[in-house]
Amino acid sequence: MIRPEARDVNVNGIRLHVAALGxxxxVLLCHGFPETSHAWRHQLPALAQAGFRAVAPDLRGYGASDSPADAAAFTTMDVIGDLVALVESEGADDAVIVGGDWGANIAWQAAQLRPDRFRAVAALGVPMMRRAPVMPSRLFPKTESAAFYTHYFNEPGVAEREFERDVNATLRAIYFAASGEAGPRNDPSTPNPFGMVANGRGLLDSLPIPETLPAWLTPSDLDIFVQSYRSSGFRGGLNYYRNLDRNWALQAALDSKNVDVPALYLVGERDTGLAIPGMDQIINAMPDIVPRLRAAAVIPGAGHWLQQEAPGEVNKALIDFLRGI
Structure with a gap:
């Protein structure tokens, strides 16, 4: 297999580390949390072989890319600015943007905001949705005994200390718990890393650490993620969550604006997001705000790390979509 080229690119005032092939x-590939560009290791060669230029950056704050000191520098608009500049650095007029998890949210808004630069969008896991009626800090639940994980992530330094204590155990726990191998989402015994965190405890306290890795994650691939987070820490990725309210405020400028480019949506049957009340209705309502949605498909047995768990299905759907536009 031909290895992707790895290089650093200066964009939007920071340095991004990218993997590219073909x-x-x-086609830009945007990862989520806690991942890096290595999450797209199966898509880079498949897209290159299909006749595309596939570029996967470590988003700002992740991997070998720069991580600004100011937590306020991690809004969705900052990241979209990086990606617009990355398209230009490739000498291209435009790109198809693909994202999973946080990368999906970024991809949707990039296509919504700059259809001149992002001519189509494919999102994994996270559907396109209208701006919430209230800011996330008021929307997500918080009780006397527990708080939604986004509240836990918003406390500076707290999640960092927990996650960086044993990076290998942290990633094994989160990757397994959000994967299809953890079990069906309608089973209350299935662990969920993206749910409620009990007061005085950590997110990892309720998650099992599997003795064996999921079938989709080899020891060498896990080691690449572990070494990356040992180097970068988790602060950059967590700062995305610390800008949820700011993102909500900025999104007011896009109120009632549709995503008007061709779109593809894929979700794993066991994605953690499907356990959120009302998610089915949000997905079913997508054609109203994504009128050029070409397809929306559920991948049986797969969980939240869709491009890693079901690379064959994802690659086929992406290539069919790209050739169709």
Missing amino acids: EGPL
């Missing part, structure tokens, strides 16, 4: 129309 020649042809540009």
Whole structure:
């Protein structure tokens, strides 16, 4: 297998580390949390072989990319600015943007905001949705005994200390618990890393640490993620969550604006997001705000790390979509 080229690119005032492979129309691949560009290791060669230029950056704050000191520098708009500049650095007029988890949210808004630069969008896991009626800090639940994980992530330094104590155990726990191998989401015994965190405890306290890795994650692949987070820490990725309210405020400028480019949506049957009340209705309502949605498919047995768990299905759907536009 041909290895992707690894290089650093100066964009939007920061340095992004990218993995790239192939020649042809540009496709940007945006990872989520806690991942890096290595999450797209199966898509880079498949897209290159299909005749596309596939580029996967470590988003700002992740991996070998720069991580600004100011937590306020991690809004969705900052990241979209990086990606617009990355398209230009590739000498391209536009790109198809693909994202999973946080990367999906960024991809949707990039296509919504800059259809001149992002001519199509594919999102894994996170559907396109209208701006919430209230800011996230008021929307997500918080009780006397527990708080939604986004509240836990918002406390500076707290999640960092927990996650960086044993990076290997942290990633094994989160990757397994959010994967399809953890079990069906309608089973209350299935662990969920993206749920409520009991007061005085950590997010990892309720998660099992599997003795064996999920079938989709090899020891060498896990080691690449572990070494990356040992180097970068978790602060950059957590700062995305610390800008949820700011993102909500900025999103007011896009109120009632549709995503008007061709779109694809894929979700794992056992994605953690499907356990959120009302998610079915949000997904079913997507054609109202994404009128050029070409397809929305559920991948049986897969969980939240869709491109890693079901690379064959994802690659086929992406290539069919790209060739169709």
